[in-house]
Amino acid sequence: MQEQDKEISQAVIGRLPRYLRYLGELKDEGVERISSQELSERMKVTASQIRQDLNHFGGFGQQGYGYNVEFLYAEIARILGLDHSYHYIIIGSGNLGKALGNYLNFERRGFLLKGMFDRNESLIGEEVRGIKIRHIRELPEFIRENKIDIAVLTVPKEEAKAIASVLVESGIKAIWNFAHVDLNVPAGVQVENVHLSDSLMKLSYNISNSANP
Amino acid sequence: MQEQDKEISQAVIGRLPRYLRYLGELKDEGVERISSQELSERMKVTASQIRQDLNHFGGFGQQGYGYNVEFLYAEIARILGLDHSYHYIIIGSGNLGKALGNYLNFERRGFLLKGMFDRNESLIGEEVRGIKIRHIRELPEFIRENKIDIAVLTVPKEEAKAIASVLVESGIKAIWNFAHVDLNVPAGVQVENVHLSDSLMKLSYNISNSANP
DNA sequence: TAGATTGTTAATCGATTAACAATC
DNA sequence: TAGATTGTTAATCGATTAACAATC
Secondary structure: OOOOOOOOOHHHHHHHHHHHHHHHHHHHOOOOEEOHHHHHHHHOOOHHHHHHHHHOOOOOEEOOOEEEHHHHHHHHHHHOOOOOOEEEEEEOOOHHHHHHHOOHHHHHOOEEEEEEEEOOHHHOOOEEOOEEEEEHHHHHHHHHHOOOOEEEEOOOHHHHHHHHHHHHHOOOOEEEEOOOOOOOOOOOOEEEEOOHHHHHHHHHHHHHOOOOO | OOOOOOOOOHHHHHHHHHHHHHHHHHHHOOOOEEOHHHHHHHHOOOHHHHHHHHHOOOOOEEOOOEEEHHHHHHHHHHHOOOOOOEEEEEEOOOHHHHHHHOOHHHHHOOEEEEEEEEOOHHHOOOEEOOEEEEEHHHHHHHHHHOOOOEEEEOOOHHHHHHHHHHHHHOOOOEEEEOOOOOOOOOOOOEEEEOOHHHHHHHHHHHHHOOOOO
């Protein structure tokens, strides 16, 4: 067990949720133990990579046996910070904001929706899963009073930077950014971008450059 | 000009949309030319990387001058396959499907929504931006008759694999997959995954492991 | 104990950065 | 022409894979 000697690369972090997903499936199938070899065949990655990745965080396996599925699942969940819950709010209550607000799987993982916000007066007062949509002018106070950890940003890109500043000033520590801009936040504030149009363009590239002559 | 001597890495492809975005902004600002150095400062990447990335696709610049913004913008758009339009359909007309269907920026880029589908009878006949929601049993015929290029998959993960098979059999060449499973498709069919919960877990990791002691 | 499989070191591969000759 | 900046080769860095000794 070493836990965080040096910074772990985002490449490794990015693979953890996928490990968790496959281990969850194995758990559901009632599989008790699995070797890196077996897992590598399922996931179509190398066994070497699995062992390397896991050993960044400590030795979770046992020679001659492999990994205990239940235990490894719990450990990866813990590493990912899923062993406790987060309070989150959604800023921008348009179609995408509402869709995310209605997504119950986040709740199951410990991400608890505490508020929804918009600038548009006609949306104020509407409810999403029992959560009232508030005006964004209430943001700073709300964040402080409700111990909000994560702000989901689903506003038009023109507004995103200004709102991000407000969020940072109000003490938000993480932004899940769906706006199509790069946010500039101080160190210590985490930003995770979901740039849907970038993703679609990658698909477009791969269509154009695949074997259709 | 070489254009595709050997496979270009997804790391490079993944950066192209961001280049396009910054060049679009420069264009809007009325900037006519830019050097890799200036662009690198804006984008916070190395000038070397910009030149390397671009030169995978040909020499778009001019020594002593830099790059013509308008020209480079057009070239990257072309490389990404944005110089022509695509027909797409959305399968799964829940909150997320509707949100994506309503997103007009895709349309502006040449991605044209042609159909929406669901299994739920109560949704059939509803309209999203003038597009009627159809039953998924109509999928195969619809895909063939309307020359659909891209299927957006926003169905629960339990259904995703089965529907993906139908799509592939119907001749779809690209799937934008929002379902939380890895699809197994034959070579030649492009899949681009958007795993929102994976993204949220990465954020969760980074919150848990940032400098908050 | 013998066999299996990890944890970890070493080798390889690929991607990023630096350097500079080519050239506008 | 001189200065600027690309395109490209070479050097470095980091990530992935292979190998194997440790050990359950």
